[in-house]
Amino acid sequence: MQSLLRALATGRDVAEMGSAFGETAAVMRETARSVVTVELDPDRAATARERLRDLPNVETLEGDVYEVLRGRGPFGLVFADGGLRPVTEEKWEAILALVEPGGIIVKDDMTPGRAVEGDEVREFLLRDPRLAAAEILARPEMAVIVAVRLPD
Ligand SMILES: C[S@@+](CC[C@H](N)C(=O)[O-])C[C@H]1O[C@@H](n2cnc3c(N)ncnc32)[C@H](O)[C@@H]1O
Secondary structure (H helix, E strand, O other): OHHHHHHHOOOOEEEEEOOOOOHHHHHHOOOOOEEEEEEOOHHHHHHHHHHHOOOOOEEEEEOOHHHHOOOOOOEEEEEEOOOOOOOOHHHHHHHHHHEEEEEEEEEEEEOOOOOOOOOHHHHHHHHOOOEEEEEEEEEOOEEEEEEEEOOO
């Protein structure tokens, strides 16, 4: 996953939903133009801040990503790795608003082989007409969805 995100981040402004301890942000920033990463949990946010401090193209923020990133962007890559559930229409629209035309949303940790119908994450990312998306088996036990925002 980190190799895929490192590749997709190249030259882009990246937003990460859920920093955890900053591991993936540290990888994406190697190729990205910029990375802004947001973490809700104060202890995790502190660890991420420490790990990522002094890196000139990384901004580490604490709080609810939907509040913290409202009005920011658009980004060329959004790694949707935290705060998705419970899934709501409002959240999807907020995520889409972060992504520039041609920009990418990545969602990992998908259980392979599940139907699209009844799976709110798949229904949005694979069926929304504003996106062109593919589900890829990253490991035997984990799939990832890569969705590109179509031009308006
Ligand atoms: C799977 S972990 C992120 C891992 C990290 N992206 C990485 O690859 O290193 C998900 C994180 O999202 C955070 N999170 C959950 N809801 C959030 C929200 N509304 N805003 C920001 N972060 C949130 C959780 O606290 C958790 O640390």
